[in-house]
Amino acid sequence: MKNLLVLVCSVLIFAFASTAFAEEPLPGPEAFLDVCAPGITGAYRGSWINVEVAGDSVRARWFPADIIRCMTIRTTRLPLYAARVQVLDHRIVILSDRVVNLQRQADSAEEGEIVAVLAVDAAVRGQREAEESRDAWHRSRALWFALGAVVTAAIVALTGYALGQAGD
Secondary structure (H helix, E strand, O other), X not given: OHHXXXXXXXXXXXXXXXXXXXXXXXXXXXXXXXXXXXXXXXXXXXXXXXXXXXXXXXXXXXXXXXXXXXXXXXXXXXXXXXXXXXXXXXXXXXXXXXXXXXXXXXXXXXXXXXXXXXXXXXXXXXXXXXHHHHOOHHHOHHHHHHHHHHHHHHHHHHHHHHHHHHHO
16 A cells, blocks of 8 residues: 555656656747637737837737736746746655655564564464463372372371381
């Protein structure tokens, strides 16, 4: 289960990293026309006009002010998005390090579990041996009581026999 979790995290991190590191050029304002002017389709994506700039004639497109405002807001946010990608890249590095640390902790926990299981097995084995030793036939109280009674009876009988022989 732990290995599956690590595998899934790694795949997600590297999948996100591959999309975050795609080196595509930042889109120009025309890329935002679909968002800023969804009703404008076909050839009317702006009118070409000639503009006089510092004595030079420059060809430019004309768009309505609300579309330009929308495109400007989205274009000015691109550096923020790039900064966000850098932050996410940093987080990916940190998360990758965390995954490695969690893997090490899991490995250590597994080793600790193995040691604990071996210790419990040894304790159970020792307890079983102690119980078997306690229940051994030569530790039976009834056996020693009976043996003591027989020996005592034998001593009394032999003593009585010896006294009977001596008195005759």
